[in-house]
Amino acid sequence: MTEVASRIYRATGVGSSYAILTSDGAIIFDTGLVIQAAEQREKLLEAIGHVPVRKIFLSHSHADHVGGARFWNDGTAELVAHREFLEEQRYLTELNPYLHQRNRVLFPWLPEQPLTLPGLNFRGLSPDRLVSPEAPFAFSVGDRSFVALALSGAEGSDNLVLWLPDEGILFSGDFFGPLFPQFPNIFTMRGEKTRRPFEFMRAIDQILALQPTTLLPSHGSVVSGSDYIASNMLRIRDAIGWVHDQTVSAMNAGIPLSQLMQTISLPAHMNLDESHGKVSWAAKSIWEYYATWFHFDRTSELYGVDQTEVLPDLSRMIDINMALTIIDDHMAHKRWEKAMLLIELMLGSAPHAAEVRERHRQALLGLRQRAEITEHNDYELYWLDAQLRKIKAEDPTSTANGPPH
Numbered sequence: 001m002t003e004v005a006s007r008i009y010r011a012t013g014v015g016s017s018y019a020i021l022t023s024d025g026a027i028i029f030d031t032g033l034v035i036q037a038a039e040q041r042e043k044l045l046e047a048i049g050h051v052p053v054r055k056i057f058l059s060h061s062h063a064d065h066v067g068g069a070r071f072w073n074d075g076t077a078e079l080v081a082h083r084e085f086l087e088e089q090r091y092l093t094e095l096n097p098y099l100h101q102r103n104r105v106l107f108p109w110l111p112e113q114p115l116t117l118p119g120l121n122f123r124g125l126s127p128d129r130l131v132s133p134e135a136p137f138a139f140s141v142g143d144r145s146f147v148a149l150a151l152s153g154a155e156g157s158d159n160l161v162l163w164l165p166d167e168g169i170l171f172s173g174d175f176f177g178p179l180f181p182q183f184p185n186i187f188t189m190r191g192e193k194t195r196r197p198f199e200f201m202r203a204i205d206q207i208l209a210l211q212p213t214t215l216l217p218s219h220g221s222v223v224s225g226s227d228y229i230a231s232n233m234l235r236i237r238d239a240i241g242w243v244h245d246q247t248v249s250a251m252n253a254g255i256p257l258s259q260l261m262q263t264i265s266l267p268a269h270m271n272l273d274e275s276h277g278k279v280s281w282a283a284k285s286i287w288e289y290y291a292t293w294f295h296f297d298r299t300s301e302l303y304g305v306d307q308t309e310v311l312p313d314l315s316r317m318i319d320i321n322m323a324l325t326i327i328d329d330h331m332a333h334k335r336w337e338k339a340m341l342l343i344e345l346m347l348g349s350a351p352h353a354a355e356v357r358e359r360h361r362q363a364l365l366g367l368r369q370r371a372e373i374t375e376h377n378d379y380e381l382y383w384l385d386a387q388l389r390k391i392k393a394e395d396p397t398s399t400a401n402g403p404p405h
């Protein structure tokens with residue numbers, strides 16, 4: 001727990017929770033992850049001295065922000081969220097078993113099944129007030145003034161920010177993602193809906209107009225300095241705009257998506273950290289956001305048939321030794337993606353061949369080493385590590401030492 005600005009307290013956790021003290025009670029912004037929220041609340045209450053809580057703001061529907069909403073709400077505080085909050089909460093709840101299994105691949109420390117204890121249920125919230133993008137919610141509590149703005153952010157369309165106009169302070173939630181500055185994660189591997197790049201760019205313009213001097217995000221540390229904030233916000237906006245425009249140009253020019261993904265990278269002056277959001281994945285996401293999943297090149301894509309279904313047929317046509325020689329040549333020249341494509345075909349057709357499994361491991365390690373020295377994207381590393389763990393689990397006697405740490 002820290003006092004991050006005058007009478008503004010932050011209790012950190014997987015997601016931070018803030019208490020803003022006024023002369024007439026307190027405002028809460030974000031409530032943390034359910035298994036940490038009670039302790040965060042305890043610390044904040046110590047700091048603000050058990051004054052009444054007037055309003056609770058949820059920056060968006062993600063688990064690490066809404067976990068303590070029920071602990072804070074004694075029935076007198078007003079719970080406030082973005083208009084899209086209910087819809088985001090609905091689909092995240094309905095798809096929870098699916099999302100949980102995907103999350104477990106990426107984050108193996110998660111429990112096997114989602115937690116079902118009633119006290120840990122953080123879904124099914126019914127905000128008292130929903131803020132729409134067209135109508136910011138301006139109000140005062142005691143000696144402090146606030147404006148809540150519904151702005152589609154980097155982590156979903158239901159991002160709500162809280163602006164303290166007299167103090168130049170913006171509670172940004174996950175508007176920018178977990179780091180500032182960084183390239184935003186408009187595609188998330190764990191399987192959420194595509195995020196909307198154009199709406200996010202427009203929302204950045206709205207925040208730029210406020211000229212904040214301090215950002216209080218729900219992850220990471222305080223960001224201060226109006227010039228620093230403005231210049232980096234511009235860089236983020238321009239980088240997304242650039243990726244967006246490159247993608248649209250490629251679509252209009254008939255350039256294949258795979259080619260765009262291989263060649264796209266940010267110009268030097270827009271360079272941003274890609275550890276959370278990766279530029280080539282954003283390009284693919286924007287492409288499919290506009291054009292959906294039918295890429296207009298393979299008829300079989302229209303039907304419920306997958307290429308893996310013909311892999312056993314392929315195995316009867318392939319000269320295994322020739323295939324291994326070609327894979328080795330790709331790997332010797334660090335063409336890891338091409339090696340991986342061939343390996344995946346071979347695995348599907350002859351899944352128990354030790355030679356193929358060993359090459360699979362080598363190609364994953366090659367991709368992993370490259371990922372570490374290029375974008376160092378967390379999700380790419382999580383995925384590659386998960387595949388390496390799977391190989392080791394399937395064959396504990398293999399030479400695999402698992403991913404390097």
Ligand SMILES: [Zn+2]
Pocket residue numbers: 015062064065174218219
């Ligand atoms: Zn978060």
